[in-house]
Amino acid sequence: MRRIAPLGLRTRLIAAFLLVAAISAVTTAALTYQQARNAILKQTQDTAISTLRDQVEQQEIRLPLDQAELQRVVIELGKRGKPHPWIVFGEYGSLRVSTNPDTPTSGVITDNLRERVRRHDYTAFQRVEDARGNPWLTVGVPAVFEHNGFKESTGAVFFASVPLSAERQTVEAMVDAAKQGAVPGLAIAIVPALLAARSVLRPVRDMRRAAQHLGRGRLDTRIEVRGADELAGLARTFNETARALEQSVRELQEAEVRARRFASDVSHELRTPLAGMLAVTEVLDEDAERLDADTAKALRLVSAETGKLAVLVEDLMEISRFDARAAELNLDDVDIAEAVRKTLERRHWIDDRVVTELPDGVRARLDPRRFDVILANLVGNALRHGGAPVRVTVRTAPGRGGQDGERLLIDVADSGPGIAPEVLPHIFDRFFKADAARTRSAGSGLGLAITLENVRLHGGTLLAGNGPSGGAVFTLDMPLEARV
Amino acid sequence: MTRRRRSSRAAAATAVLTGCALLLTGCGIKRTGVIESGHAASVKVPGAGKNTVLYFVSKEGDRLVPTPFTLFDGYTLGPAALVRLLLDGPTGRAGEAGLTTALPRLPSGTADAVAVSPYAQERGMTVRVPFPVGDLSALARKQLVCTVGVSAVADTLSPVILQGTDTTLPSDECDLNR
Amino acid sequence: MPRVLLIEDDPSIREGVGLGLRRRGHEVSSAETGEEGLALMAGFRPELVLLDLMLPGINGVQVCRRIRENSQVPIIMLTARGDDFDIVVGLEAGADDYIVKPARTEVIEARIKAVLRRLSDPVGARPGVEHHGELTIDRAGLSVAKNGERVPLAPSEIKLLLHLSASPEQVFSRQQLLEYVWDHSYHADARLVDACVRRLRTKVEDPDASPRYIQTVRGFGYRFGPL
Numbered sequence: 001m002r003r004i005a006p007l008g009l010r011t012r013l014i015a016a017f018l019l020v021a022a023i024s025a026v027t028t029a030a031l032t033y034q035q036a037r038n039a040i041l042k043q044t045q046d047t048a049i050s051t052l053r054d055q056v057e058q059q060e061i062r063l064p065l066d067q068a069e070l071q072r073v074v075i076e077l078g079k080r081g082k083p084h085p086w087i088v089f090g091e092y093g094s095l096r097v098s099t100n101p102d103t104p105t106s107g108v109i110t111d112n113l114r115e116r117v118r119r120h121d122y123t124a125f126q127r128v129e130d131a132r133g134n135p136w137l138t139v140g141v142p143a144v145f146e147h148n149g150f151k152e153s154t155g156a157v158f159f160a161s162v163p164l165s166a167e168r169q170t171v172e173a174m175v176d177a178a179k180q181g182a183v184p185g186l187a188i189a190i191v192p193a194l195l196a197a198r199s200v201l202r203p204v205r206d207m208r209r210a211a212q213h214l215g216r217g218r219l220d221t222r223i224e225v226r227g228a229d230e231l232a233g234l235a236r237t238f239n240e241t242a243r244a245l246e247q248s249v250r251e252l253q254e255a256e257v258r259a260r261r262f263a264s265d266v267s268h269e270l271r272t273p274l275a276g277m278l279a280v281t282e283v284l285d286e287d288a289e290r291l292d293a294d295t296a297k298a299l300r301l302v303s304a305e306t307g308k309l310a311v312l313v314e315d316l317m318e319i320s321r322f323d324a325r326a327a328e329l330n331l332d333d334v335d336i337a338e339a340v341r342k343t344l345e346r347r348h349w350i351d352d353r354v355v356t357e358l359p360d361g362v363r364a365r366l367d368p369r370r371f372d373v374i375l376a377n378l379v380g381n382a383l384r385h386g387g388a389p390v391r392v393t394v395r396t397a398p399g400r401g402g403q404d405g406e407r408l409l410i411d412v413a414d415s416g417p418g419i420a421p422e423v424l425p426h427i428f429d430r431f432f433k434a435d436a437a438r439t440r441s442a443g444s445g446l447g448l449a450i451t452l453e454n455v456r457l458h459g460g461t462l463l464a465g466n467g468p469s470g471g472a473v474f475t476l477d478m479p480l481e482a483r484v
Numbered sequence: 485m486t487r488r489r490r491s492s493r494a495a496a497a498t499a500v501l502t503g504c505a506l507l508l509t510g511c512g513i514k515r516t517g518v519i520e521s522g523h524a525a526s527v528k529v530p531g532a533g534k535n536t537v538l539y540f541v542s543k544e545g546d547r548l549v550p551t552p553f554t555l556f557d558g559y560t561l562g563p564a565a566l567v568r569l570l571l572d573g574p575t576g577r578a579g580e581a582g583l584t585t586a587l588p589r590l591p592s593g594t595a596d597a598v599a600v601s602p603y604a605q606e607r608g609m610t611v612r613v614p615f616p617v618g619d620l621s622a623l624a625r626k627q628l629v630c631t632v633g634v635s636a637v638a639d640t641l642s643p644v645i646l647q648g649t650d651t652t653l654p655s656d657e658c659d660l661n662r
Numbered sequence: 663m664p665r666v667l668l669i670e671d672d673p674s675i676r677e678g679v680g681l682g683l684r685r686r687g688h689e690v691s692s693a694e695t696g697e698e699g700l701a702l703m704a705g706f707r708p709e710l711v712l713l714d715l716m717l718p719g720i721n722g723v724q725v726c727r728r729i730r731e732n733s734q735v736p737i738i739m740l741t742a743r744g745d746d747f748d749i750v751v752g753l754e755a756g757a758d759d760y761i762v763k764p765a766r767t768e769v770i771e772a773r774i775k776a777v778l779r780r781l782s783d784p785v786g787a788r789p790g791v792e793h794h795g796e797l798t799i800d801r802a803g804l805s806v807a808k809n810g811e812r813v814p815l816a817p818s819e820i821k822l823l824l825h826l827s828a829s830p831e832q833v834f835s836r837q838q839l840l841e842y843v844w845d846h847s848y849h850a851d852a853r854l855v856d857a858c859v860r861r862l863r864t865k866v867e868d869p870d871a872s873p874r875y876i877q878t879v880r881g882f883g884y885r886f887g888p889l
Contacts, residue, residue: 041513049521056525063529064551064578094543094582113518119547121524127516135513139521145529147537147550148634148641154527155542155549155583168513271742275764276674279682282767286685310764317742328746332836332852333881342837342848363881368837372849 009204010197017193018186025185029178037171041127044083044167049125049139051082052160056141063145063154065092070156074099077158084166089159091118108136109159117142118157127164135164203231207238219246264320270313277306308444315446319430322453329367329457329484336362336394336408343375344392353388354379362396364408365481370454377451378412378474386414386472396480408460410476418466427464428452458482536561539630540574540583541623548626551578563600563636567611570631571598586624588615600632608643608655609636617648630658663687664778667708669699669725670740671717675763679712682767688774696725703729710774713757714740715748723748723755730756736777736817753857758818759844760854776845777817780804792827795889797866797875799827808866818843819862822855826876826886835883859884 055077062069074090078099081088089098089106091114096104113126117140125139143156206223213221221242223235281303288296288303321327337358344354375392382390393411400407419427426432431445455462460478467473529552539548551574561569571590574583590598597614611632617625629644636642646653666688670676673694680690691706693699696717702708711729715722726737739752739760749760758777761770790802798807804820806813815823821843826834834842836852844854859876867873877885 037513045521053522053525056527060528060530064549064574064576064581064583066577066580092581093549093578095580110518116518116520118542118544120520122520123522123524124518124520126518127513129515135515142524143527144524145527147529147552148639151524151526152550153524153547154529156527158525164513171513268742271764272672273674276672276676276678278764279675279678279767279770282682283685307766313764330851330853333883334835334837338837339848346847346849365881368849369851372847 010201013197013200014190014193017196018189021189021193022182022186025182029182033171033174033178036174040167040170041164044162044164045125045137045139047083048086048137048160048162049123049141051080052077052086052088052139052158053123053141055080056143056158059143061143061154061156065095065154065156067095067097070095071097073156074158077160081160081162084162086160086162089161090156091159092154092156106138106159106161107131108161109138109140113138113140114157114159116140117159121151121153135168137162137164200231203235207231207235210238210242214242214245219249260320260323263316264324267313267316267320270309271317274306274310274313278310281306312444312446315444315450318450319446319453322450322457327453327457329482330369331365331482331484332368333363333365334368334371336364339364339368339371340375340392340394340410343372344379346372347376347380349379349383353383353390355389355391357391357393359394359396362394362408362480366458366478367454367482370457374451374454374476375410375412377447378410378476381447382412382414382416382472382474386416386418388415390414406480408476408478408480411473412476413467413473414471415469416471418470419464419472424464428462536566536635537631538566538570538578538635539627540570540578541586541627543582543584545584545586545623548623548630549583551583561635563609563611563632564598566631566635567598567600567613567628568595570627571613585627586621587627590614600636603637603640603642608633608645608657610645610647610652612647613649615648616650617646617653618651620646620648625653625656626658629656633658663689664709664774665689665691665706666710666712666774667691667693667699667702667706668712669693669696669717669722670712670714671695672714675714675740679767679770683771683774686767686771688771696720696722696728699725700728703733708735710778711735711737712740712761712770712774713737713752715752716742723751726752726755726757730816734814734816738773738777749851750853750857753854754860756816756861758816758858760851772845779845794827794830794887795874797827799824806866813865815865816861818854818858819865822858823862823866823876823886826884830887830889831885833879833882833885839883855884 059073059076061073065073070090070092074088074097077090078086078088087099087106089096089104089109098104098106108128108130110126110128113124116122117124121142121144123139123141125137128136128138130136138159138161140157140159143154143158144151145154146152203223203226210221210223219242222239225232225235225239284299284303288299291299318327337360340356340358344350344356379390379392391411391413393413395409397407397409399405428448428451430449432448452462455476455478458478459482460476463475463477465473465475537550537552540551541547542549568590570585571587573579573585573587573589574581591614594614597612599612601610601612603609609632611628613628620628625646628646633642633644641658643655643657645655663686666683668676668680668683668690670679670692671694676692676694680692683690691702691708693702696719699711699713713722713725717725720728722739726739729735729737736759737757739749739757740763741749741752741760742763752760759773761773790800792799792801796809798810800806801824804824806815806820806823822839825839825843836855837848837850839855840846840850840852841848843858844850846854859878863873863876866875874889875886877887879885
C-alpha cells in the first residue's frame with residue numbers, strides 16, 4: 001500500500017473539518033437545487049399542460065376535420081401559450097398543421113410521444129433537447145368528445161412545444177449561486193476549523209511537552225486535567241502513569257541508595273577490625289618461622305588473606321565514594337612524563353616489560369594520586385591479563401570542537417591475545433572476570449571499574465579495544481587541565 | 485489498523501464521489517421519457533349525440549375514428565343506408581383527412597343485399613352483408629359493429645350480429661376505448 | 663627507639679598497632695580517649711604521637727590543637743581514606759603527616775621514621791646559621807628565629823623551610839617536596855604540602871602582606887624568596 005506522507009495533526013484536523021463542511025454544503029446544495037429545479041420544471045409543465053388542455057377544451061370542432069378547420073384550431077391555440085409562447089401542432093388523420101406554416105411537423109416531438117398520445121386518450125408530456133441542445137417541453141393532448149355518454153376519441157391530437165430556455169437560465173443561475181456561495185463558505189469554515197484544531201491540539205501540545213519533560217527525567221511532571229473528554233482521560237492516564245513511574249523510580253533509587261549505603265557501611269565496619277589485624281600480620285609472619293609447619297602455614301595464610309582483604313575493602317570503599325559522588329579531585333600541576341615514570345618506578349616496572357613513549361615538557365593539571373591509580377591499574381592489568389611488553393604512549397591532542405582545552409591521550413597496549421569481543425562490553429564491570437577459570441585474580445576485581453571512575457572524575461573517557469597487532473589497547477582521553 | 489484506515493479512507497472517498505455525482509447529475513434540465521399527465525381534452529363537437537357517426541380507420545390503421553355527419557333536422561337514416569355509406573369508404577372531408585377503411589368495397593350491384601334487422605331489446609340487430617365476414621379483421625368488424633350499434637338507434641348502444649356470405653359472427657358490442 | 667603515644671579508641675587497632683610497634687622496638691603508650699592522651703603527654707613525654715582523628719569525647723583535631731599549644735612533637739594522624747575534610751582540618755591543626763587505615767606496621771613505622779628523620783643537607787656543609795631577611799635559620803640547631811625571636815615550628819614545617827631555603831629561588835613542585843620532605847611517593851597527597859605551607863606562612867610571614875619567604879609559583883609549586 002502506498003504510504004501517504006504523514007501530515008500534521010493540525011492539517012489533518014482542518015482537512016477533515018473542511019471535508020465534512022464541503023460534503024454537507026455540497027449535499028445540501030445539491031438536494032436543495034434538485035428540489036428547486038424540479039419545482040420550477042413542474043410548475044412550467046403543469047402550467048403548460050393544463051393551459052393546453054383548457055385551451056383545447058374550449059374549442060369546438062367539426063368532425064371530420066379538414067385542413068382549414070384544423071388550422072383554425074391550431075392558430076387559436078397558438079395564441080394562448082402559457083407560461084411561454086409555444087408552437088402548437090395539430091394532427092388529424094394525415095393532416096399536419098402548426099402555428100408556423102413553414103413547419104407543419106415538429107422537430108422536437110418524438111414519435112414515442114405522438115404514438116402514446118394518439119393511441120391512448122391521455123395527455124402526456126416529454127422533455128427533450130433539440131439538435132442544438134436547447135431544452136424543450138413537448139405536450140400532447142388528444143381531443144375527445146362526448147358521444148352517447150362516452151368519451152370518444154375525435155382522432156385529433158394537439159401538441160405544444162414550449163422552449164425551456166428561461167427555466168434553464170434560472171437553474172443555471174441557481175448552480176452559479178451555489179458555486180459562488182460554496183467557496184466563501186468553505187473559506188469561512190476554515191476559521192472554526194482552526195479554532196477547533198487549536199482547542200484539540202492545545203492539550204495534545206501540553207501532553208507532548210509534559211512527555212518531553214518526563215523523558216528528561218522530571219518525573220514530577222503532571223498535566224492539568226481540563227474537562228471530561230477523551231483528551232482529559234488521556235491526561236489523567238498520563239498523570240497516573242507519571243505518578244507510577246515516579247514512584248517506581250523513587251523506589252528503585254531508594255533501593256539503590258540502600259544497597260550502596262549497605263556496601264559502604266559493610267566496608268566501613270570491616271575496616272576497623274582489618275586495621276587491627278593488618279597491624280599484626282607482621283608479627284604473625286615473623287613468628288611463623290618458629291612454629292611447627294602447619295601452624296606456620298595457617299598463620300601465613302591468614303596474614304596473606306588479611307592483606308588481600310584490606311585491599312578489597314579499600315577498593316570497595318573507593319567505589320562507594322564514587323557511587324555516593326563523594327570522591328574529590330585534589331588537583332595539582334604535574335609533569336606527565338615524570339608522573340608516568342614515577343608510577344612505573346614505584347611498582348618496579350622499570351625493566352623492558354613496559355616500554356614508554358613520553359613527550360617532554362607536557363604539564364597537566366590532575367589528581368596525582370588518582371592518576372597513579374589509573375595508570376597503575378591499566379599497566380598492571382595489561383601485564384597480568386595481556387602480556388609483556390606493555391607499551392605506554394602519551395600524547396596530547398587539540399580539544400574537540402575547539403571548546404574543550406587540550407586533551408591528554410594515553411594508550412596502554414599489551415602484547416597479549418587481546419580482549420574477546422563478547423568480553424569487551426563488560427570489561428569495566430565490577431567484579432568482572434574475563435578469565436572464567438581464574439576465579440580470584442590478583443586484584444580485587446574492582447580495578448578497572450575504579451580506573452574508569454577515576455577517569456570520569458577527571459572529565460575523561462576510557463575506551464577498551466584491540467590493537468591492529470592483536471593486543472588489548474586501553475585509550476585514556478582526558479582534559480589536560482581537569483576541573484573540579 | 486491498516487485495513488481500518490483503508491476502509492475509512494474508502495468511505496470518505498465514496499462520500500466525496502457521491503457528493504460530486506449528486507452535483508453533476510443535478511445540473512441542467514434533463515430529458516425525460518414520455519410521461520402521462522392526466523385526461524384528454526374534451527372538445528365540443530356540434531350536434532354530438534344527435535349525429536350519425538360512421539366509424540372509419542385512422543391513417544395509421546390501428547383505431548377507429550368517428551366521422552359524424554349531420555342530416556337535416558327531422559331526417560333519419562335507416563341502418564341499412566348507414567351500412568352502405570360505411571361500406572362506401574371515407575369520402576369528402578374524411579377522405580381528405582386521410583382516413584381509411586378496413587372493410588371491403590361493396591361489389592357493384594349488391595347494394596341491396598345489405599340488410600339490417602330491426603332493433604330488438606335482447607338480440608340487438610343483425611347486419612347482413614354480401615361478403616364473407618369470417619376473414620374480416622377485428623377493426624373491420626368493429627367498424628360495422630360500432631357504426632350500426634351506436635348510430636342506428638338513438639341513445640342506445642345496441643349489440644350487433646354480423647351475418648356474411650360465409651358465416652354469422654357472434655353478437656358483439658361497440659367498445660371504442662377499450 | 664622513639665617513644666610513641668598512640669591515641670586510638672578502637673581496641674583492636676590500639677592493640678594491633680601497639681603490638682606491631684612494640685615488636686619493632688618502640689616504646690608505646692596507648693590512650694583510649696583524647697583526654698587520656700593529653701593527660702599522658704606530660705608524664706610520658708612522647709617523641710611522636712599517633713592520633714586517631716575519630717575519637718569519642720574531644721576529637722582528634724582538637725587533641726592535635728591542644729598538643730600544638732605547647733609542644734612541637736611530631737604528630738601523625740590515623741585516618742580512613744575518604745575522610746578528606748578531616749584530613750585537611752587535621753593538617754591545618756598542626757599534624758605533620760597522616761596514615762590511611764588499615765595499614766601494615768611496616769608502613770606505619772616507615773612514616774614514623776620519615777617524620778623523625780633529620781633532613782640531610784642537599785647542598786652540603788654550610789655555616790650553621792643563615793640569615794634570610796628577618797629570618798634566622800639555624801640548620802644545625804634546627805631552629806628558626808624571626809627578628810631574633812624563636813619561632814616554634816613543627817617538624818614538617820621546619821623541614822620544609824630548611825629544604826626550600828637551602829636553594830633559594832629554586833622552584834620545587836609539590837611532588838618533589840612530598841618526596842624530599844615527607845618521604846612520600848611522588849603521587850601522594852599534595853594537600854600535605856599546601857597545609858604545611860599555610861601553617862609555615864602564618865608563623866614566619868607578615869600577616870598583612872603577600873608571602874615573601876614561601877612564594878607560590880602558579881602551576882609549578884613553591885620556592886624560597888626572592889627576598
